Amino acid sequence: MKKKKINVAVTGLNAIDSPGPGVPVIRALRDSKLFDVRIIGLSYESLEPGIYMHDIVDKTYQIPLPTAGKATLLERLKYINSIEKIDIIIPNFDAELFNFIKLADTLKKELKIKTFLPTLEQFEERHKSNLPEFGKKHKIKVPYSKLIFNVKDIPSLRSEFTYPVVVKGKFYDASIAYSPEQVATYFNKISAKWGLPVIIQQFVHGQEVNVTAIGDGKGNTIGAVPMRKQYITDKGKAWSGISIDDKKLMSMTQKLIKSTKWRGGMELEIIKDSEGDYYLLEINPRFPAWVYLAVGCGQNHPEALVQMALGENVKPFKKYDIGKLFVRYSWDMIVELEEFEKISTLGEL
Template sequence: MTTHNKKLVIAVTALNAVDNPGPGVAVIRALREGLGKNIRIIGLSYESLEPGVYLHDLVDKTYQIPYPSAGAEALVERLQYIHGQEHIDVVIPNFDAELYNFIKVSAQLRIMGMHTFLPSGEQLDARDKINLSKLGKKHHLFVPEDKIITRVDDLKKAAEDLDYPLVVKGKYYEAFIAQSEEQARKYFYQLSAKWGLPVICQKFIKGTEINIAVLSDGEKAISIVPMRKLYITDKGKAWAGITIEDDDLLQLARNFVKATKWRGAFELEIMRDPDGKPYIMEVNPRFPAWIYLTAAAGQNQPVALVKMALGEKVDEFNEYQVGKMFIRYAWDHVTDVSEFQQLSAFGEL
């Protein structure tokens, strides 16, 4: 994976290791563990206060990149500059909202020498929250009924069809359970202001929350690791979880890959109802924030993705350790204000 003893240079986004963490820091931990010292990690940040920026034992250097709303051209221009400084081998984007631009420019990046391993734009659109119900029907997957709404007045009709409690979801992130029309209205305004329209109303499914981290080569699933949430934050994020053994969940992931021909990493958010039906609540088109657990359980998905991005053949993993737990914790990392000022002023640290 290295040539002429050159360190493998890997750029990673989503360094926001906060109470609603991005996957970046966990991806880097897995890469450091699996690839040893012969790698250089470049952080790509949007904000000066993303904690991963200042974790110098994990991130060798950080560069700010333009927000996704600036468009694909601005992204290429910035990455071209960073590549000139760092000679990046692989780029791993980890935010939903940035994937459209990265997919759009992946061929340009490849010409420059920067490899990615991403789904197609069509695959990304097909699993979008707006289209998920349609995807489920097409491929005979259990997906809760939903209504896509663009006006607050449409909530009444959505509630008549789906009943309360009702899950109200943002276009990109966040979901709230509304017990009444008043709550649903509040969440509609909150989510539309933050993420834009439309807002998704989804039928509430009572059950056990399970997440499945999957890596696929476009034809078959290379790695599948299911995790049951043990502790959930008020934002619905897993703060603790445990790997579980469940052949039905492994088969569900395989069926999803077979149906979609997905290329790259993704996460299935599952709600298993009291009858045992596994409903797909969401499909996140990148590594989840708990992805380091896959490395701890014996299937290092970030390392496998890097290998595939560089054109190496990766065999399917056939086992993982059941009963591996993660427990997230808060840690006050102390740094100097000069580092914050440098990143804010010059866009790199």
């Protein structure tokens, strides 16, 4: 079958120790049997490794940080599109999604660029800060949590929580604190990086399991693969993981996608406690950095997302391989100064 040629723009090229999902999403698209992709990388910083992986990314353009707002982003995308004729954009960062969701209609109408993103309501409702309400609404167990805005709120946490607690940033970062003093340290560190509020969540003892999934926006789960972290870095990221057979987890995923009518890629972070109960810790509104494991297990979620963005009907995947592992590795690329200079000064490479 002849592959359809498409130009796909992808963010999240930071294949670092806490990796963005861009490079694995691109690898999945390069493995596609349906599409022959030209990849336009969209980067925020000059040292995102994906910029220099020329067999992965065909051309990279710097884009403005999310804080610059959607108008600035749109202007930059207009310029990039005038050269690259982008068919689809796949944003991969939580922090940039708000702007991309807001721009989705404009991108489609004015620039003919398609996306397949969660709705703004879905995006907002699953925010870490809204998780307790989300759990109540969709009948899913969620650890008790509270938002704090000031270090003065820390001493009173004792009346509502038993230590340890998890201190979380609104977009990224989580640390386990065993005392109010530790909460204060993490509060200052996290709020300086990600702003306020900071989320205090009850620590649940158990085994962490994650699911990468994709919904069609009508309540159907197109694909889902559960994974258990095998090796975890000091940032809590999986450096190795294995696909597992967990029917209860799969049913929880399908139930959640059905009740939210989730549209696009997602990752569920879940703790299974010693009683066998599942607690939802987070919903990430995009593919995880380990999404290539799903491809290895027979479900190419990024390819399915592109199909749906193009308006094609996609049949749900019925199975996946159990007991497949991913093992991440680091690799030093040698980069010529001219390349670094080009992306740093001209914003293109």
